[in-house]
Amino acid sequence: MPRPSKGARLWLKPAEYGKDGKVRKRSVWVIRDSSKSVVTGCAPEDRAGAEKALAEYIDDKYEPETVRQRPAADILVTDVLNLYLQEKAPDHARPEKTTASVLQLAEWWQGKTLADVTGRSCRAYTKWRVGQPWKSAKPEKTGNAPRLVTEAGVRRELEDLRSAINFHRREGLCREIVEVTLPPRSPAKIRWLTRSEAAQxxxxxxxxxxxxxxxxxxxxxxxxxxxxxxxxxxxxxxxxxxxxxxxxxxxxxxxxxxxxxxxxxxxxxxxxxxxxxxxxxxxxxxxxxxxxxxxxxxxxxxxxxxxxxxxxxxxxxxxxxxxxxxxxxxxxxxxxxxxxxxxxxxxxxxxxxxxxxxxxxxxxxxxxxxxxxxxxxxxxxxxxxxxxxxxxxxx
Missing domain, CATH: 1.10.443.10 (Intergrase catalytic core)
Incomplete structure (x- = not known):
């Protein structure tokens, strides 16, 4: 039985060196999709540019099915996310943040349908995601330990998944209501500065x-x-x-x-x-x-x-x-x-x-x-x- 495709994803291709030890080809971000590789031209430190190139690649490759009133079991989560990326993300205050969140969600939900979005699968996503370093972290450049994803960060990503699913249903493309289970909200921490702290x-x-x-x-x-x-x-x-x-x-x-x-x-x-x-x-x-x-x-x-x-x-x-x-x-x-x-x-x-x-x-x-x-x-x-x-x- 063939292994399921991981879908389009980013890979940091290492630098290539000649026999004299000099760099022949610099390290670069590459989009890998099954047997296909697309060079983005983005250097290792330009993760944001590489993610933008990946989003454009996915946008060009995938055209979500728009058959109306289909059952949840016939609708891929990645199609729902891609529609959201095309139709709603550009109107957000920070579309690049939404794009990064959608790409992260697609990495885990690849190959799954809306029928697979259950309380158990959402908790499994939370367990898998918590503790991972944020992709925007650059410990090799800053010398600091990378920030790790918390339950609050996972909650924000799953909120994007919920918004994408609700938008898809409001467009009349799914005939079932699909609920996304979120991690509990973190206790409110209202930190404010005193006048002396602000001056400092x-x-x-x-x-x-x-x-x-x-x-x-x-x-x-x-x-x-x-x-x-x-x-x-x-x-x-x-x-x-x-x-x-x-x-x-x-x-x-x-x-x-x-x-x-x-x-x-x-x-x-x-x-x-x-x-x-x-x-x-x-x-x-x-x-x-x-x-x-x-x-x-x-x-x-x-x-x-x-x-x-x-x-x-x-x-x-x-x-x-x-x-x-x-x-x-x-x-x-x-x-x-x-x-x-x-x-x-x-x-x-x-x-x-x-x-x-x-x-x-x-x-x-x-x-x-x-x-x-x-x-x-x-x-x-x-x-x-x-x-x-x-x-x-x-x-």
């Missing part, structure tokens, strides 16, 4: 310098992080929206209107999602900073096209640089870019902000704001405290 982190970023041979140079490497942190603290905006914020109106990005002082966090023409991104009026102090960053100084202009730039180019994400700054500032690993959003919400509540105004500013519902951050508000449970400590009149 900002000063650390501002003073960071490039190191060469163990000695600092004059090149400052953390100023863009300091700008990112200021925007996060003053607006409570999610990290991806800050990194993508442009200084001119465009269809692919949110933008900052420096003249009117308004941050349009959602790209123009993009539909609203569950992660609300309403326009927000910029605090005067932050607006003054942004106008100074964008002031024309020829080659020395700080922000030319985007609010946060590194070497005059937009910043894709700040996770690694931010983690390094957090370590240098002496803060814990629990301080992530999303903590800036928690901090903004907490500071608003501590200073007695109106719940409706704060919720609209942050882009969340009043119910969520009150449930998660409401205990920081000075009026929280005030009537109860007054009632329990006051004496009844006439008694």
């Amino acid at each position: 982190l900002l000063w650390t970023c501002w003073r960071m310098r490039e190191m060469r041979n163990g000695k600092p140079t004059g090149r400052r490497t953390g100023k863009h992080l300091a700008r990112f942190i200021l925007v996060g603290l003053y607006t409570g905006t999610r990290a991806s929206a800050i990194c993508q914020a442009a200084l001119k109106l465009g269809s692919a990005n949110g933008y900052v209107d420096l003249e009117q002082g308004v941050f349009y966090r959602r790209p123009h023409g993009k539909a609203e999602t569950t992660k609300r991104q309403p326009p927000v009026r910029l605090p005067p102090r932050l607006l003054a900073h942004m106008r100074r960053w964008a002031k024309d100084r020829d080659e020395k202009t700080i922000s030319k096209k985007f609010v946060v730039e590194w070497n005059s180019k937009p910043v894709g994400e700040v996770n690694k640089g931010f983690a390094g700054a957090v370590a240098k500032a002496g803060l814990g690993k629990d301080v992530t870019p999303h903590v800036l959003r928690h901090t903004a919400a907490t500071w608003m509540m501590q200073n007695g902000a109106d719940l409706w105004d704060a919720a609209g500013f942050l882009g969340m519902s009043v119910q969520v704001l009150e449930r998660v951050y409401g205990h920081h508000h000075p009026d929280h449970q005030r009537s109860a405290i007054t009632a329990v400590t006051s004496k009844r009149s006439g008694k």
Whole structure:
């Protein structure tokens, strides 16, 4: 009986050396599909580029069947994932993250049908996936141990599988309801920064310098992080929206209107999602900073096209640089870019902000704001405290 195909996947082809010990062919990522091999042209460190090439290869090769109202046992999970990759992923805020998640799911669910998606198989996927190093990790380059996949990471991937299956069914392509069993949600950890912690982190970023041979140079490497942190603290905006914020109106990005002082966090023409991104009026102090960053100084202009730039180019994400700054500032690993959003919400509540105004500013519902951050508000449970400590009149 022939062995089942593993499907299209990435393989890092090792370098080839001549008899003289010199490199004849450099190491490169290759797409392997049965007996077929396709060279991506991506170097070992360009895993993201290789995954993009794999996604394009799969997209070109597979055309999901679109026969309506088929039974779950006749529908391949990979067809469902590929349809989701084609139709929905491009509209996501970070389509490259969705692509990476879908490719990871396809590696395990290859050859399985929707009828195989059960509680047992989802738990088996969780057991197989937990503890694996993230493919984005580069321990050979950073010298640090790779981050390992946790149950929270698996839950996020299975949420993508659930979304893909639900989208497929809503398109009328499957006549059965297929449930995806998720790992339990991790307990909420609302970490926020005190004023002194925020100041320490900002000063650390501002003073960071490039190191060469163990000695600092004059090149400052953390100023863009300091700008990112200021925007996060003053607006409570999610990290991806800050990194993508442009200084001119465009269809692919949110933008900052420096003249009117308004941050349009959602790209123009993009539909609203569950992660609300309403326009927000910029605090005067932050607006003054942004106008100074964008002031024309020829080659020395700080922000030319985007609010946060590194070497005059937009910043894709700040996770690694931010983690390094957090370590240098002496803060814990629990301080992530999303903590800036928690901090903004907490500071608003501590200073007695109106719940409706704060919720609209942050882009969340009043119910969520009150449930998660409401205990920081000075009026929280005030009537109860007054009632329990006051004496009844006439008694």
